[in-house]
């Protein structure tokens with residue numbers, strides 16, 4: 290029933306207009322399709338992407354013949370074969386883009402074969418809650434030129450009682466931010482993930498977002514909280530964090546972020562320090578971890594070895610999860626499981642380069658992630674958010 294009969298790999302376009310890998314897996318009774326996203330502010334230790342066309346040609350020759358005939362329902366076995374054939378620690382041979390698309394497509398084909406939704410197939414009877422959407426409404430860094438230094442100014446509707454309220458609250462804040470920017474004479478475009486990308490300083494962005502969040506939250510009558518993805522590795526030059534208006538040592542950076550957490554009641558801070566600074570993360574977490582999630586993205590790259598280091602050093606209380614950083618669904622699950630076992634929260638995340646693939650909405654629900662980070666507007670972002678609305682109906 291779940292024996293793989295046919296696999297198709299093709300090149301499709303992503304939201305930046307770049308080619309990416311899409312995989313289709315067919316069994317006698319089921320079909321699964323998934324695509325690989327791609328990052329702009331990638332972590333050094335992420336699994337390696339191979340140019341899509343080259344990777345697909347190689348996979349057709351060497352990889353696919355080994356996968357046809359296998360059981361799509363044996364996810365661990367399927368993913369182990371991907372590792373075995375690749376033969377490297379970071380998928381630099383077959384490409385993490387090919388690996389992740391195949392791995393997710395296999396799970397979807399197996400779920401489809403028994404008529405189950407992916408979140409139910411993976412999460413079982415106890416998948417009972419959709420995650421809150423965490424979305425960026427202002428941004429800059431590697432995602433937009435000449436905008437803010439901090440990569441993402443995020444919001445999460447902490448007081449929403451259902452996905453419907455939550456998704457539309459984020460959209461309302463996104464609209465409100467535009468209104469405020471226009472009123473302030475700051476016309477602007479959007480960054481890679483659909484966030485507004487005005488030419489303003491970070492502090493102005495915080496003030497503006499606070500006003501927008503306050504107005505929408507008053508209107509809707511529930512709490513909406515703020516967060517950031519500093520993407521600090523992009524600011525780090527080896528000695529200091531270089532902002533347009535300041536240079537900060539590690540100590541200064543920790544003090545700066547801790548101050549922002551209290552000034553703006555931030556509930557979520559991602560990558561406040563560069564990707565090798567486990568100690569700096571630990572210091573910040575000890576200062577504000579009781580009231581704010583300190584989340585490692587480039588720090589952990591969804592890799593259990595690095596998450597283990599984070600657990601040992603008490604570096605953070607939250608782990609960002611991106612399937613394409615590690616290359617398979619099994620590795621993704623293991624990263625989530627390790628974090629949860631040690632009392633850390635997890636956030637399932639999109640990449641800045643995305644497709645309309647909606648799989649992460651299912652993974653976030655199945656794996657009980659606290660948030661689904663996937664932007665607010667734009668076809669490739671709403672694909673995930675709208676899927677979350679559908680999933681909530683089924684729960």
Ligand SMILES: O=C(O)[C@@H](CO)OP(=O)(O)O
Nearest residue numbers: 328329330331639640641
């Ligand atoms: O840094 C991040 O968290 C992501 C997604 O927002 O960006 P990118 O995909 O460019 O790494």
Ligand SMILES: [Mg+2]
Nearest residue numbers: 518559560586
């Ligand atoms: Mg990040």
